[in-house]
Amino acid sequence: MSRWKITLEYDGGPFIGWQRQETGLSVQQVLEEAAEKLAGEAVLVQGAGRTDAGVHALGQVAHMDIAKPRSAKDIRDGMNFHLKPHPVSVLAAHEVDDAFHARTSAIERQYIFRILNRRSPPALDAGRVWYVPYALDAAAMHTAAQMLVGAHDFTSFRAAECQARSPLKTLDELTVTRRGDEIEIFTRARSFLHHQVRNMVGTLALVGSGKWTAKDVKSALDARDRSAGGPTCPPDGLYLLKVLY
């Protein structure tokens, strides 16, 4: 039995999210079906992060156990062969120790969120960005974002259905940068609460449009009440960029 760490790129658009569910096709399901075709046996594929429907990955990590010995190249190319035509691609495969667990061994998760901030709708990046047609002040968003960095109770930015035991998280970075018509938000932490990134981005957009100040963001955080936080933004612009171990 060998444990394999696989690094994944996927388009979240056609999926109900990472996690296997009865309600539709998930990224986990297409990976498990590909792995079963490759291995000739049922395979459980466990991911580092349970991305929501519509959320993309540039560097999701998962692990799976395969009985028969294989080369890393065979795992990568064999998975990619069987994953067709789904928009899921195995970028790399590494054989790892049995103690490795994609979710619990992770020490940092990095996400980027892309906002297209211009009057005209996206043609090439439809479904890949959050399209915001009114002007956003990225510098003000960045300043306000710093209120959220550090160890906090993130209840105000946590989905009602969040399964984490505690709302206490340490946010290591939340950086907002404008590049032409695009605003990119980069964030990293050991782990995030359910919808935390999208709730933070939705809140920062209120600052960007001038409705909220940095102080309002601080007050929302301090309220420890989801109804005090800003709205959940759409999933389209969110990418799981990297998982560190």
Place this chain on the structure above:
Amino acid sequence: MSRWKITLEYDGGPFIGWQRQETGLSVQQVLEEAAEKLAGEAVLVQGAGRTDAGVHALGQVAHMDIAKPRSAKDIRDGMNFHLKPHPVSVLAAHEVDDAFHARTSAIERQYIFRILNRRSPPALDAGRVWYVPYALDAAAMHTAAQMLVGAHDFTSFRAAECQARSPLKTLDELTVTRRGDEIEIFTRARSFLHHQVRNMVGTLALVGSGKWTAKDVKSALDARDRSAGGPTCPPDGLYLLKVLY
């Protein structure tokens, strides 16, 4: 009567190309239908370049005449409203002199071509890049590309169905750059022959894989015979970037 210059972004994937034809939906048709809804009259939309099926645009330019006076904002936003749900977006509208013609007034066209050069297929950029799984030497491609820069008879890189009067063109730039897994080819000229960029890229890929040398590219050019040139590469990675006037 006002003449409008419109700058366009589009995903070429769902279209038969720029030009209106009986065989399917073209970018020109969806623009003309949107313009007709906006103007309440039939409108001819003329583009700077007739992009092929599957070729994208980041900055295609077209012109159209609209009888009723309107603001640039109304033209841009009104067109975008009526273009829904097609992946075509009007980035800007400018009122121009009657002498302006999107195709004949253009003094330079710029294209980029994106090659994804890695073993794993694209998940997020499927249809947006040419996926080449074998290793390409971008530096060798760049060196060979310089054989094509300048004033030449480009018959060896011209589609059989090309309607240009002469195969003589001046290629001002053809630059090949690698950025990680991606190879980007940038080219600019007053105008290009039909399939010229795709035929040049297909030929340079032969150099990148080691099958051809820079000298072979020069010999192919000198042969002035399409059968001496390399294959036509897929349209997926090609983007009309900018048109200068």
